[in-house]
Amino acid sequence: MTVNRQILLASRPTGWPTDANFKLVESPLPQPADGQVLVRSHYLSLDPYMRSRMDAAKSYAKSAEIGEVMIGGAVGEVIESKSAKLAKGEFVVGSLGWQEYAVADAAMLMKVDTRLAPPSVYLGTLGMPGVTAWVGLIDICQPKADETVVVSAASGAVGSVVGQLAKSRGCRTVGIAGGPKKCEYVVKELGFDACVDYKAGNLHHDLKDATPGGVDVYFENVGGETLDAVLTRMNPFSRIAVCGLISQYNTSDQYGVKNLRSVLINRVKMQGFIVSDRMELWPAALKELGTLFAQGKLKYRETVADGLASAPAAFLGMLRGENLGKQVVKLV
């Protein structure tokens, strides 16, 4: 008999999370009931939204509960099936939590094609982050060819897809990222037209240089000072998709945004969204992303942590921006 290892939410963080907020436990291997499958997870996804779920405060989704397995997506192999929908040996992605094995309703899992892409890509470019990029960029911001699209956290799982998707639609793409290494990756590997290093200390000036024609679309992952800077560059009738505000997640001292007058003057539409509200868009999004991926037009990188026990430290590193590309945890 095999043992399952799980990471629980041990306590709620105040400000930055620490290792003490997590607890690694062992438990018996769960057994699937009728209609369910047992999945052995190969890769666990680490995403910024998880930080919000650690708070008790009202957010767009239910909080993680203290003493329960941390919420998270994973991709893995069906090792036992009590559902006609999924066979042993098939790979699936779903909300399986921070653990090595999970039981889930077959109806709540999505089969993935490991011939098109390795399993971990279904946690990034061809998974929730990719669809998030598609919904915010295409559905909310509706970019037109030759418009300038700016995305913050441009080297991340979502931002990297936003830029490449915008490029494939004929837009000029400008990333914002932290440090020369990430900026080089964004321009040279992902093919953005420019990238602003916000850590270089000249955000306003460098952003102005990188957007001589202003900004038509801003895909926001960061918030705070970055949002304030981009607001000064918005064009008339421009759009902002608010996908994340990672700079504000670990502090109670929220940054005060001073340039909202731009929303009025430029008739900006700013809209918050979460990808799980828009399930009806997933098929169209995955179709376009899959086609671009097969054509080699959606490049990606991963930062891979090894083993379940490394998940908390990898998660904290991601919140600090230490990863490049999609942060995953390899379990098998």
Add this chain to the structure above:
Amino acid sequence: MTVNRQILLASRPTGWPTDANFKLVESPLPQPADGQVLVRSHYLSLDPYMRSRMDAAKSYAKSAEIGEVMIGGAVGEVIESKSAKLAKGEFVVGSLGWQEYAVADAAMLMKVDTRLAPPSVYLGTLGMPGVTAWVGLIDICQPKADETVVVSAASGAVGSVVGQLAKSRGCRTVGIAGGPKKCEYVVKELGFDACVDYKAGNLHHDLKDATPGGVDVYFENVGGETLDAVLTRMNPFSRIAVCGLISQYNTSDQYGVKNLRSVLINRVKMQGFIVSDRMELWPAALKELGTLFAQGKLKYRETVADGLASAPAAFLGMLRGENLGKQVVKLV
């Protein structure tokens, strides 16, 4: 021969405007060319947007030029016509400026029906402010029956129409206004369900009390601390129309808005607009407003300044919130 009196923009203000930014001059009566009419203005409109036009800074419309007649709408009588479209004795509304007489192309003026409403109403409820209320509320925010609609500057020309229009569509309406006199007017005369006095010093608490079910629609005229407070009350999938930010017009020290996380968490749509972008909506707006007005469902008040020379002081008073309802200047 009659003399025309005009108020020019003498200089650009730094912070709050003063009398010294304006200059009253006399000039010869202008003569209409073919296709034009000469209008004797009866009422001049004073509106918050004029403050932005006094700045050289980029705004949504062209700045007023130093030495030129101040920009503004007026309603008046055609006293000489060289156009087949307008006859002597007809009343028209248009962008006639801060002056007693004006020549304008007949095509740029709109005829008004003085049997339905007195001329000055076409500067308020049945004019640009009324249509502004309609576009922001109906087109951008799309309120549904039983939703809670909050409007700041609720006793003003725009806010008063927002609340009554929302009420006529079955919404719960909450105003924000400065002082007990305005709040009493908003509730007792305009029929709002509640009004929060932001000057009473308990904005967050009082707003919470007045919106027990949260806020579905916020029509923003004010900005700053008021916006920050309302953001904490927004419901999932709520909408904010940004019509004005009058609290921020006379200071270079812009308020920092801290609660934008609500836009993400609640998937809020926040959109800036200006009514002149949406000329295609004016007929539908004026039709609904005219019908409600004829039914006695659009109450209004005016603060009337007497004579052209009083316009600068009345304008400054309006920026300080000293008026109740629509601020006009009576010229005839």
